[in-house]
Amino acid sequence: MHVVRFTALAALFVSVLPAAAQTVPARGSDGTFDVATWNLEFFGDPSQGPSNDAVQLRNVVAVMQQGGIDLWALQEVVDTDDEWQTLLGELGTDFGAYLGPEVSSTPTFDQRLAFVYDRSVVQPIRTRTILESEDYEFAGRLPLEMQARVTVGGVARTVYVITFHAKASTDTESYNRRVAAADALKDYVDDRIARGEEVIVLGDFNDYLVGSTRGGSFDSPYDVFVEDEGYVPATLPLQQAGINTFCRSSTCTSGDTRDHLLFTAGLGDLYVSDSADRYGELLTAVPSYTTSTSDHLPVLAQFTFMPTAADDGPEADRVALLDPAPSPFRDYTRLRFRLGASANVRLEVFDALGRRVASLAGSFGEGEHAVPLDGRALTPGLYVVRLTAGDEVQARPIVRAE
Numbered sequence: 054m055h056v057v058r059f060t061a062l063a064a065l066f067v068s069v070l071p072a073a074a075q076t077v078p079a080r081g082s083d084g085t086f087d088v089a090t091w092n093l094e095f096f097g098d099p100s101q102g103p104s105n106d107a108v109q110l111r112n113v114v115a116v117m118q119q120g121g122i123d124l125w126a127l128q129e130v131v132d133t134d135d136e137w138q139t140l141l142g143e144l145g146t147d148f149g150a151y152l153g154p155e156v157s158s159t160p161t162f163d164q165r166l167a168f169v170y171d172r173s174v175v176q177p178i179r180t181r182t183i184l185e186s187e188d189y190e191f192a193g194r195l196p197l198e199m200q201a202r203v204t205v206g207g208v209a210r211t212v213y214v215i216t217f218h219a220k221a222s223t224d225t226e227s228y229n230r231r232v233a234a235a236d237a238l239k240d241y242v243d244d245r246i247a248r249g250e251e252v253i254v255l256g257d258f259n260d261y262l263v264g265s266t267r268g269g270s271f272d273s274p275y276d277v278f279v280e281d282e283g284y285v286p287a288t289l290p291l292q293q294a295g296i297n298t299f300c301r302s303s304t305c306t307s308g309d310t311r312d313h314l315l316f317t318a319g320l321g322d323l324y325v326s327d328s329a330d331r332y333g334e335l336l337t338a339v340p341s342y343t344t345s346t347s348d349h350l351p352v353l354a355q356f357t358f359m360p361t362a363a364d365d366g367p368e369a370d371r372v373a374l375l376d377p378a379p380s381p382f383r384d385y386t387r388l389r390f391r392l393g394a395s396a397n398v399r400l401e402v403f404d405a406l407g408r409r410v411a412s413l414a415g416s417f418g419e420g421e422h423a424v425p426l427d428g429r430a431l432t433p434g435l436y437v438v439r440l441t442a443g444d445e446v447q448a449r450p451i452v453r454a455e
Contacts, residue, residue, distance in 0.1 A: 388425075
């Protein structure tokens with residue numbers, strides 16, 4: 054987290070923005086990877102969104118500069134010339150950005166996706182649109198994926214972050230398009246899980262995680278994620294508590310929860326428990342927030358890359374077979390281990406009768422590793438994972454669920 058005040062570059066744009074920016078309470082911290090999704094409501098288009106685009110811009114700049122968020126996933130960036138370029142100039146060189154392509158299927162509005170990130174924390178490796186064959190299902194707003202090297206507290210990890218803006222409306226066709234889009238996205242992320250990669254998915258889902266805006270008898274389009282133990286629907290407690298992220302009133306006491314964040318279970322140990330939240334402070338910190346800035350509140354979460362207390366001490370310098378994630382599992386899990394130094398490693402999985410059903414051998418460097426296990430061919434039940442590294446042999450149980 055890097056909280057930015059005003060830079061010399063920002064001073065060049067002072068004549069563009071009216072009045073002084075608001076004082077916004079920070080929600081990020083130096084010891085965590087702080088991510089947020091934010092629908093900016095027709096950013097830069099006063100004919101459709103907030104009527105004063107200069108005020109909207111000023112408020113967005115204040116939130117990004119002072120909020121302490123390391124990676125913003127944005128939806129509804131409309132004015133990609135004047136307003137977007139001014140936003141980047143105001144944020145200064147401490148921030149980087151990536152603007153997604155034009156909406157592809159002859160849209161009524163060109164609502165683009167984007168990332169804005171703190172350069173001291175996030176180093177993009179690759180950013181691209183995905184699932185091009187599902188253009189209709191995603192209403193032309195193809196998901197935007199960033200592969201990034203994220204460094205927190207001197208610890209670096211490679212993480213994939215995907216943002217999307219689902220088809221809106223409660224009619225049957227729109228609902229079916231959300232269902233199809235969710236299925237396609239789930240298949241895509243499942244493939245990343247099978248390769249041992251960790252993914253955060255966040256954005257404007259335009260629906261609930263349980264139930265649907267379509268009506269009480271309809272299932273959520275995102276049941277495929279919520280019901281899979283390989284995923285953590287971090288914002289589900291917000292919906293269950295009736296905490297709105299889409300606001301139909303100035304206090305956001307009416308509305309619903311349709312902005313969400315979920316992640317693959319391999320990140321579960323790094324997630325700061327109960328940190329998924331809406332940025333509710335903006336309702337009071339930013340005057341007339343829901344009409345001046347957006348009808349959506351940002352939704353955020355925190356991850357820590359620092360070792361837990363259990364990782365401290367002599368054991369951290371040796372071999373450790375860690376708990377598989379997830380366990381129990383259905384189709385896929387990750388066999389996790391830590392090495393105090395480079396070593397030749399053998400991982401083996403045995404069934405309850407002692408028969409070896411999977412194995413992998415290779416050379417691994419110092420640090421923590423996660424090897425994907427495709428368990429779809431395994432019978433539900435108890436298995437044992439055995440790690441051999443040099444003279445060290447360790448074992449742990451693992452369960453494949455029904």
